[in-house]
Amino acid sequence: MAQVPVAEGVFTWPSDAPQLIGSRCSACGIVTFPAQDSCPRCASTEMAEHLLARRGRLWAWTTQEFPPPSPPYDGPSGADFVPFGVGYVDVGEVKVEARLTESDAERLEHGMEMELVVVPFRSDADGNEVVTFAFQAVQ
Numbered sequence: 001m002a003q004v005p006v007a008e009g010v011f012t013w014p015s016d017a018p019q020l021i022g023s024r025c026s027a028c029g030i031v032t033f034p035a036q037d038s039c040p041r042c043a044s045t046e047m048a049e050h051l052l053a054r055r056g057r058l059w060a061w062t063t064q065e066f067p068p069p070s071p072p073y074d075g076p077s078g079a080d081f082v083p084f085g086v087g088y089v090d091v092g093e094v095k096v097e098a099r100l101t102e103s104d105a106e107r108l109e110h111g112m113e114m115e116l117v118v119v120p121f122r123s124d125a126d127g128n129e130v131v132t133f134a135f136q137a138v139q
């Protein structure tokens with residue numbers, strides 16, 4: 001079964017140490033994720049691809065107990081849906097909104113160290129395994 005990323009240009013893949021692909025403004029230095037064509041701070045269009053740190057600290061989170069609205073959500077629904085965590089991870093230059101591998105809010109704490117992983121998300125019509133990024137607690 002082939003593994004295909006949920007979207008192109010979001011994280012480096014295939015990779016043993018995947019990194020999120022953000023952008024950095026050449027004029028003012030602000031880093032964004034996802035990558036943007038123009039700077040949200042100074043409106044410069046001099047945005048260069050910028051790989052983010054693989055580790056960060058959990059900043060805020062919640063749990064998704066039911067399937068999000070579709071579209072844009074195209075993951076498992078109905079009986080196949082499994083609750084998942086969603087949070088912001090501060091990777092130093094930017095806070096990244098991401099899925100968390102931990103869905104039990106009791107096991108998450110502010111400031112805990114998190115690492116980027118790539119996890120199965122769903123299967124597509126061609127039988128490929130679609131993978132997405134998530135953060136998991138560093139053991």
Ligand SMILES: [Zn+2]
Pocket residue numbers: 025026027028029030039040041042043044
């Ligand atoms: Zn800028």
